[in-house]
Amino acid sequence: MLFNDFLKEYFFSGYTIFNTLIYGIILIIFLELIYRLFKKININPKNLIYSLIPLILFGSTIRALVDNNILQYNYFLITPGIYFIVGFIGIIILLIGYILKNTIDYRKSIFLLGSLISIFPLLLINEINLEAILLILLIWLVISSLFLILGKYFKIFKSKINLSIISAHILDATTTFVGVDFYNYTEQHVLPSGIYNIFQTAITMYPLKLIVIISCIYLVDKYIEDETLNGLLKLVMFVLGLAPGLRNLLTIAIGT
Numbered sequence: 001m002l003f004n005d006f007l008k009e010y011f012f013s014g015y016t017i018f019n020t021l022i023y024g025i026i027l028i029i030f031l032e033l034i035y036r037l038f039k040k041i042n043i044n045p046k047n048l049i050y051s052l053i054p055l056i057l058f059g060s061t062i063r064a065l066v067d068n069n070i071l072q073y074n075y076f077l078i079t080p081g082i083y084f085i086v087g088f089i090g091i092i093i094l095l096i097g098y099i100l101k102n103t104i105d106y107r108k109s110i111f112l113l114g115s116l117i118s119i120f121p122l123l124l125i126n127e128i129n130l131e132a133i134l135l136i137l138l139i140w141l142v143i144s145s146l147f148l149i150l151g152k153y154f155k156i157f158k159s160k161i162n163l164s165i166i167s168a169h170i171l172d173a174t175t176t177f178v179g180v181d182f183y184n185y186t187e188q189h190v191l192p193s194g195i196y197n198i199f200q201t202a203i204t205m206y207p208l209k210l211i212v213i214i215s216c217i218y219l220v221d222k223y224i225e226d227e228t229l230n231g232l233l234k235l236v237m238f239v240l241g242l243a244p245g246l247r248n249l250l251t252i253a254i255g256t
Helices: 002-010 017-041 053-067 081-099 106-122 130-150 160-183 190-199 202-223 227-255
Strands: none
Touching (some): 053 227, 081 106, 160 202, 160 227, 202 227
16 A cells, blocks of 8 residues: 555656656666667667557557546556556567568558557547647648758758657647647646746747757767667657657547
């Protein structure tokens, strides 16, 4: 009981500086293990970015269903537990794809297996708010398109992978902005919440997100020569943008 109380107070009652640091340490350890796996099977993680979208959708849908009380609250179905569950499933699917690679391209098998899994939680959704979805997608498309134009002038925006990472984080920023400013949701993360309290609008998520993610992409491209590590870091950046973005999108769509 005491252990459960400790977990609830320090890890499952919102984001704090303490648990954010702990999650960061756990992520680093997990990445080290995943890096060794990719080295062993000789696959660049960057090649999996699009193949893993259905699996990311699966995790985000589960989280949105919990947010709206369609699925019962459980430590393993919320952040960070859901990341470990989806990560474990992802490793299994990756290994299956690797085993079958002489029969079918591992990227296709991973995408197909992820798609099959993602169907089940989607079937639990009865009604959605199309107006909220369209508003989010419209803003997301407009802002993402600006970076396609910038790709004609700046090298960092020429890469499809880099643009995909940026677009994923624009989706996250857009869902936060729309959710907080239009649908009375609240920002849970420590730094964005603090900035919101100063400016009283979640539109601040855009410069915050873009400055951080573009800087990270630049540093990875400039200094990380190891292709596996470079690809893994970009995969992580993509997931950390798309997963909460899809979760927020679905949470708003189901709950409004």
